[in-house]
Amino acid sequence: MSTQFAEETIEKSVNFAPVCRSEELEPGWGEALLLDGAQVALFRTEANSFYAASHHCPTTGAKVMARGILGGTMVDGRPVETVACPLHKEVYRLDNGTCLNADSPALPIHELVEADGQLWLQQTR
Numbered sequence: 304m305s306t307q308f309a310e311e312t313i314e315k316s317v318n319f320a321p322v323c324r325s326e327e328l329e330p331g332w333g334e335a336l337l338l339d340g341a342q343v344a345l346f347r348t349e350a351n352s353f354y355a356a357s358h359h360c361p362t363t364g365a366k367v368m369a370r371g372i373l374g375g376t377m378v379d380g381r382p383v384e385t386v387a388c389p390l391h392k393e394v395y396r397l398d399n400g401t402c403l404n405a406d407s408p409a410l411p412i413h414e415l416v417e418a419d420g421q422l423w424l425q426q427t428r
């Protein structure tokens with residue numbers, strides 16, 4: 304599939320917006336993004352997986368999640384990639400947002416797709 308075809312297909316079929324090239328994200332780190340008024344945290348793990356989540360900590364609403372600490376753990380015998388809030392260290396799954404170490408609301412996760420080195424974020428509005 305050509306890059307142009309992939310981009311046109313993703314953009315038209317499911318309302319995704321191009322956000323950045325995947326190589327622009329540093330492995331093991333996050334970056335904050337403002338898209339249509341929504342603050343989003345983008346993450347690239349050390350294993351080169353890409354995730355998007357709300358930049359707001361679900362526990363306090365603090366806009367800090369892009370500065371969270373990436374890591375991983377085992378859940379039901381399977382490896383799960385995680386982000387810990389940098390303030391009080393509550394740990395959230397990056398695949399579904401579930402909080403693993405407290406009775407806290409889930410971290411909202413956004414659909415993020417990589418195609419030919421381009422990251423596409425599902426628009427929230």
Ligand code: FES
Binds near residue numbers: 361362390391392
């Ligand atoms: S501010 Fe995020 S866990 Fe407290």
